[in-house]
Amino acid sequence: MKKQISLVALASFFAAPTFAAPETYLVDPNHTYPRFEYNHFGYSNQIQRFNKTSGTIVFDRVARTGSVNVAIDARSVDTGYALFNEHLQGEDFFDTARYPTITYQSTAVRFDGDKPVAVEGNLTIKGITRPVTLTLSSFQTMPHPILKKDALGANASARIKRSEFNAGKYAPNVSDEVTLSIAVEALKQ
Template identity: 90%
Template sequence: MKKQLGLITLASLFAAPAFAAPETYLVDPNHTYPRFEYNHFGYSNQIQRFNKTSGTIVFDRAAKTGSVDIVIDARTVDTGYALFNEHLQGEDFFDTAKYPTITYKSTAIKFDGDKPVAVEGLLTVKGITRPVTLSLSSFQTMPHPIVKKDALGANASARIKRSEFNAGKYAPHVSDDVTLTIAVEALKQ
């Protein structure tokens, strides 16, 4: 019996590293700037961004699971032009007086082998929640060379219709289709 107990204990010691626990990463607000792109009257594609984002990413490579919880401060929309920033914060678009944040909460992470390739979740804009799948064009975890902590980075994008979030003014002249892109970096806690 002692021999069997010893073998079980020894086996569990070697197996323990295979059971990695979920790792929690805090979004780095200095390297995470969600952007949105739309066509402006057929002239050009305009790209704007938000300057303040927070959130948490939980990632378990071994279990192929995780979660994403992102909060974008819609009051920090940045077009490079203060008057247009105010216009976008108005009732016709983000209505930041009533809805100061935009949120994205994952419902599932999709993998191709060991690599996450998409995040399914719920996007909430102006109090309206819709399912949105973010495609990942890149995903990386590794030690950060400057802060000496493990870090996670990804580029995610999705195409949405702004009219589905009660922000469709001037469509179709200003395109209803909007590409949402989130370049995110996060540090392990």
């Protein structure tokens, strides 16, 4: 009889569903730099970045769900040239005096098996919100070798038209289509 009880208990243990709670990660501002790329008068593709990003990423591997909530300080735009930084912060482009923050809030995360492959959400620039899907070219969770805590990293990209965000000055000479690419790392809380 004892053997039967032990087998029943063991079988019920392995049959019980595994429950994992969603894990929250804070964006690491020292390893997260959203970039944007555009064609400049047909001469070359220029790549600029933002230096200040914050936010949270929630990830539940078992339930295959997640969410992303990111804020980019538009005043931190960095072209390597102070005068051009000021130009991009002006009314024709980011208008940082009135809209200092760019935000992205997810509405869904798409998975292929256990890995997220895309994040659907809303991008807000200059107070204008548009749906944007970020495609993930890489995604990784693992213990951070130096900080000794769980970390998450991803590379995401999307294409948008800047004119849809009231920032289309000089198009088509400076391309209306802009490629966004975001290298993000986040630490588990």
